[in-house]
Amino acid sequence: MNEEKRNLSLGGHVGFDSLPDQLVSKSVTQGFCFNILCVGETGIGKSTLMNTLFNTMFENEEASHYQNGVYLRPRTYDLQESNVHLKLTIVDTVGFGDQINKEDSYKPIVDYIDTQFENYLQEELKIKRSLFNYHDTRIHICLYFIAPTGHSLKSLDLVTMKKLDSKVNIIPIIAKADTISKSELHKFKIKIMSELVSNGVQIYQFPTDDEAVSEINASMNVSHRSKWGNKTVRARQYPWGVVQVENESHCDFVKLREMLIRVNMEDLREQTHARHYELYRRCKLEEMGFKDTDPDSQPFSLQETYEAKRKEFLGDLQRKEEEMRQMFVNKVKETEAELKEKERELHDKFEQLKRMHQEEKRKVEEKRRDLEEEMNAFNRKKVAAETLSLSQPLKKDKDKKK
Ligand SMILES: Nc1nc2c(ncn2[C@@H]2O[C@H](COP(=O)(O)OP(=O)(O)OP(=O)(O)O)[C@@H](O)[C@H]2O)c(=O)[nH]1
Numbered sequence: 243m244n245e246e247k248r249n250l251s252l253g254g255h256v257g258f259d260s261l262p263d264q265l266v267s268k269s270v271t272q273g274f275c276f277n278i279l280c281v282g283e284t285g286i287g288k289s290t291l292m293n294t295l296f297n298t299m300f301e302n303e304e305a306s307h308y309q310n311g312v313y314l315r316p317r318t319y320d321l322q323e324s325n326v327h328l329k330l331t332i333v334d335t336v337g338f339g340d341q342i343n344k345e346d347s348y349k350p351i352v353d354y355i356d357t358q359f360e361n362y363l364q365e366e367l368k369i370k371r372s373l374f375n376y377h378d379t380r381i382h383i384c385l386y387f388i389a390p391t392g393h394s395l396k397s398l399d400l401v402t403m404k405k406l407d408s409k410v411n412i413i414p415i416i417a418k419a420d421t422i423s424k425s426e427l428h429k430f431k432i433k434i435m436s437e438l439v440s441n442g443v444q445i446y447q448f449p450t451d452d453e454a455v456s457e458i459n460a461s462m463n464v465s466h467r468s469k470w471g472n473k474t475v476r477a478r479q480y481p482w483g484v485v486q487v488e489n490e491s492h493c494d495f496v497k498l499r500e501m502l503i504r505v506n507m508e509d510l511r512e513q514t515h516a517r518h519y520e521l522y523r524r525c526k527l528e529e530m531g532f533k534d535t536d537p538d539s540q541p542f543s544l545q546e547t548y549e550a551k552r553k554e555f556l557g558d559l560q561r562k563e564e565e566m567r568q569m570f571v572n573k574v575k576e577t578e579a580e581l582k583e584k585e586r587e588l589h590d591k592f593e594q595l596k597r598m599h600q601e602e603k604r605k606v607e608e609k610r611r612d613l614e615e616e617m618n619a620f621n622r623k624k625v626a627a628e629t630l631s632l633s634q635p636l637k638k639d640k641d642k643k644k
């Protein structure tokens with residue numbers, strides 16, 4: 243345990259100073275993926291911003307305003323800039339804000355984000371994992387489009403952002419910011435920021451700990467974000483003159499592109515993995531009964547977790563079996579009692595019938611006796627009558643002799 247680290251100086255060039263280059267070339271061959279979620283009402287300018295942001299023409303079909311509910315539509319594109327390949331997925335909300343009852347509008351969005359986390363977790367937990375070439379669909383950034391009303395945030399916006407802020411990096415964007423005046427826009431931004439703060443909505447903060455980007459990011463964290471964009475040409479004719487998109491003094495669009503893609507893309511990917519996914523993973527594993535330490539704060543291995551869960555499961559099973567057995571016994575007892583009751587009823591009925599039968603028999607017997615007596619009496623009378631008629635002629639003879 244007394245091992246000491248010694249600092250050695252190398253006698254000549256060995257070559258491990260090329261490790262960063264090796265990493266770069268490996269990453270470049272592997273390619274990158276980046277997933278953007280655009281949340282905003284139908285026709286608010288989601289597709290236009292994406293087209294302008296990536297300076298290309300993605301599919302651009304308009305959504306109908308008559309959807310029964312909200313659903314999410316992911317589309318994946320392979321892009322290349324110099325020799326770097328980017329697999330870009332843009333997920334659009336369809337029908338957001340179009341229903342009369344908007345209570346559940348946030349649910350499909352939350353579900354979608356969770357499903358992507360779940361898929362990644364499943365891959366991580368597989369025995370044969372292939373995270374190396376896994377197509378990661380976890381959302382790295384959620385651009386939340388706010389309608390340029392100039393008043394305040396809608397409750398739908400606040401509720402949705404609140405539900406999402408622990409799951410994804412949110413950047414709120416004022417859509418079609420060119421349609422309100424500069425001073426109005428300024429006031430609107432301040433209002434939105436204060437509403438977000440007072441409702442405790444966490445939005446993505448550009449990192450300021452990396453020296454190379456700290457200055458630009460720090461300035462962006464205070465100046466709020468809004469956007470401006472258009473479809474194919476990068477300039478648009480308005481009654482008050484030509485507003486050039488690429489001109490920074492007119493809008494924050496160039497800044498947004500810079501912050502999102504050129505400076506902070508990797509930070510967004512990292513935050514997604516290290517913060518949002520980590521939170522999802524922790525909750526999910528805890529829900530499944532995994533823990534790092536036992537009640538005495540001792541390390542708790544996977545094996546122990548498995549055995550504890552198994553024991554709990556077997557205990558449950560035994561309890562259920564016992565319950566079922568008890569239920570069976572009770573049922574048998576109940577049925578037995580019912581049968582006994584029926585038997586008793588039958589027996590009573592039988593006894594009653596028997597009694598009736600005996601009574602009947604007794605009555606018949608009595609009648610028979612009466613009849614017999616009557617018959618005897620009749621016989622006796624008959625005999626008497628016969629004897630009387632025999633003695634009468636003798637008397638006549640005697641009278642004759644006299
Ligand atoms: N003035 C102004 N108009 C814009 C801006 N962005 C988009 N638009 C216009 O708004 C309309 C709708 O834009 P889309 O980008 O199709 O909106 P979307 O949110 O993708 O619409 P769905 O996909 O149908 O929900 C188009 O006519 C755009 O030209 C903007 O920044 N300013």
Ligand SMILES: [Mg+2]
Nearest residue numbers: 288289303304
């Ligand atoms: Mg669209």
